[in-house]
Amino acid sequence: MRSSGRGVVHTFTVVRQAPDPYFNSKLPYVVAMVQLDEGPRLMSNVTDCDVETVHIGMPVAVAFVDAGDGLALPVFRPYGAPTR
Amino acid sequence: MTAQPLAGHVAIAGAATAGVGWSTEATPAELMAEATHAALADAELRLAEVDAVFAVTPYYWMPSVTLADELGIRPRLTDSTNIGGASVVAHVGHAMRAIVTGGADVAVIAYASTQRSDTGRLVTRAEVPPYERPYGALFPISAYAMVAQRHMHEYGTTRAQLAQVAVAASQWASLNPEALRRELLTIDEVIASPAVSDPLRKLDCCLVTNGGGAIVLTAADRRARKPVKVLGVGESHSHCYASSMRSFTRTDAVESSRAAYEMAGAGPEDIDVVQIYDAFTINVVVGLEDTGFCAKGDGGKLVERGIGPGGALAVNTSGGGLRYCHPGMFGIFLLIEAVRQLRAEAGERQVAKARRALVHGYGGIFAGNATAVLGRG
Numbered sequence: 001m002r003s004s005g006r007g008v009v010h011t012f013t014v015v016r017q018a019p020d021p022y023f024n025s026k027l028p029y030v031v032a033m034v035q036l037d038e039g040p041r042l043m044s045n046v047t048d049c050d051v052e053t054v055h056i057g058m059p060v061a062v063a064f065v066d067a068g069d070g071l072a073l074p075v076f077r078p079y080g081a082p083t084r
Numbered sequence: 085m086t087a088q089p090l091a092g093h094v095a096i097a098g099a100a101t102a103g104v105g106w107s108t109e110a111t112p113a114e115l116m117a118e119a120t121h122a123a124l125a126d127a128e129l130r131l132a133e134v135d136a137v138f139a140v141t142p143y144y145w146m147p148s149v150t151l152a153d154e155l156g157i158r159p160r161l162t163d164s165t166n167i168g169g170a171s172v173v174a175h176v177g178h179a180m181r182a183i184v185t186g187g188a189d190v191a192v193i194a195y196a197s198t199q200r201s202d203t204g205r206l207v208t209r210a211e212v213p214p215y216e217r218p219y220g221a222l223f224p225i226s227a228y229a230m231v232a233q234r235h236m237h238e239y240g241t242t243r244a245q246l247a248q249v250a251v252a253a254s255q256w257a258s259l260n261p262e263a264l265r266r267e268l269l270t271i272d273e274v275i276a277s278p279a280v281s282d283p284l285r286k287l288d289c290c291l292v293t294n295g296g297g298a299i300v301l302t303a304a305d306r307r308a309r310k311p312v313k314v315l316g317v318g319e320s321h322s323h324c325y326a327s328s329m330r331s332f333t334r335t336d337a338v339e340s341s342r343a344a345y346e347m348a349g350a351g352p353e354d355i356d357v358v359q360i361y362d363a364f365t366i367n368v369v370v371g372l373e374d375t376g377f378c379a380k381g382d383g384g385k386l387v388e389r390g391i392g393p394g395g396a397l398a399v400n401t402s403g404g405g406l407r408y409c410h411p412g413m414f415g416i417f418l419l420i421e422a423v424r425q426l427r428a429e430a431g432e433r434q435v436a437k438a439r440r441a442l443v444h445g446y447g448g449i450f451a452g453n454a455t456a457v458l459g460r461g
Contacts, residue, residue, distance in 0.1 A: 010332070015281050016280055031220060073218050
């Protein structure tokens, strides 16, 4: 199945305490279940926005960030929002 | 409704806890053995009569065999099925079927963890899937936080209703001399406690303690001091991790409780006391809905009507994982509290005329579901 990379936030949480020190510098951050337009749901982060603006039903689109070691990590950003 | 043939043929003849507390020098195997010996004494049965051992704990590769070895016995049946906090409730069904079909005479089910003394946090064998690990979710809190968020969105469940679950737990715990947090909470205190993973706060989360417990099962026609009959059991398993959850607001407690009710020939209206695994406040809201005590989406309203002492429904009368104890998996304590209530041995927190109890275990992220309906006499 191919995906457009667009979807909506099905549900989410703002993480306030990191599971391990690697994530400390990122607090607070959003972990979300994203419902892709094609149907499947996946866990990801919603980035590049104020965590307080994230809400269920929010349109998002995929972005691939460099996770090191040649890995690209899919995260989601508000769809149509201005980029920094 | 008519009870099915398996209903009531097996009874819980003994139950006991061991090492419930903040510090211990015992190993989990020693705590499981201590609880087993106490449960056997409670049942007035001898260790030599035990021929089936069921156990679960994150500490050992083969927990049931570890416990048999610690007890120094050679059982003809063991079962270490691990479906998280639902495990021991599932073991009740497995043991019941073994006893009814002649595969066992006296079965022990045990659990223990010393996580508080060892690490001060949850000790688990849960592997974080590669599709989830890079995103920094707190296991298992963030997944339950997403359940709460979605439930609030779909059904209008409020932050205060979630807090009320912890308040009711604190009221029950204040009446339980074994509870490790006995001070009363207010809704405001819960909502003002430190944010962990929105909307869940510290006081929405279970304790991190040591502890263990065991129950002993035999055929119901065997002489026992105060037998509690296994009237119905059911299981259902829908997924393993959050990323494969079919729903964030509806759990397979619907299926597992339906099976347990059908076997028992009973329904929610016949239940006097309810024990639902409360790793987090939202679990009770969802669990009450999915085991049939209110319409879907009305769990928060039922909590508001009262699930504490003197409330509309007696739920988690020990104080639960939120306030009594929580050594990693709370399932065994749900069963033990149901037994104590049905035997009218629950002291100040005794629910009057408790004849039928429902126990529901949730394992992982609502992944494992096991329900038991238990009855007095």
